[in-house]
Amino acid sequence: ILIGVDREIWQMEVSGPPSTSTNHHTVGDTKKSIQTDILNLVGVLSNHLDLDVKIAKDIKVFSTQVIGILTMYAFSMQEDGIFFTYELVSAELPFDFHSRSKYMAVFRLMAIFHDEIVQQKAIMDKIDRILVPCEGKCVRDVLKIPAYLRDI
Numbered sequence: 001i002l003i004g005v006d007r008e009i010w011q012m013e014v015s016g017p018p019s020t021s022t023n024h025h026t027v028g029d030t031k032k033s034i035q036t037d038i039l040n041l042v043g044v045l046s047n048h049l050d051l052d053v054k055i056a057k058d059i060k061v062f063s064t065q066v067i068g069i070l071t072m073y074a075f076s077m078q079e080d081g082i083f084f085t086y087e088l089v090s091a092e093l094p095f096d097f098h099s100r101s102k103y104m105a106v107f108r109l110m111a112i113f114h115d116e117i118v119q120q121k122a123i124m125d126k127i128d129r130i131l132v133p134c135e136g137k138c139v140r141d142v143l144k145i146p147a148y149l150r151d152i
Helices: 023-048 097-128
Strands: 010-014 060-067 069-077 083-091
Touching: 010 023, 023 060, 023 069, 023 083, 060 097, 069 097, 083 097
Parallel strands: 010 060
Antiparallel strands: 060 069, 069 083
């Protein structure tokens, strides 16, 4: 999902069917997903290097990891430049008639996803209207790109 021009804020990683996922494959997919989140967030933040970090910490990118269940998490930067990720919601996809009540969790996930995207759109619109330069710590002062991602 893109917000604005070249602002990717959501990606999805599917690790295959739950019955065949191995720990090695799952850990590899999770690392890849987090690296993608870092790159997506750095991509957004690099367009706003003069933004006050108190505002920048509200910018999030999102990921959905599918390893047997759908797990949506957010990824952001704290005021000290350290990246932070946390789970927003999880839901199990029902595959039989008796599990149909589990669709409520899927609908809840979609509602949270919608609300988060709308909130990020509002934050990005607000940032685009800021005219006053940063008076405190700016993104450029704290943004740290991990060494292992610099060549990507």
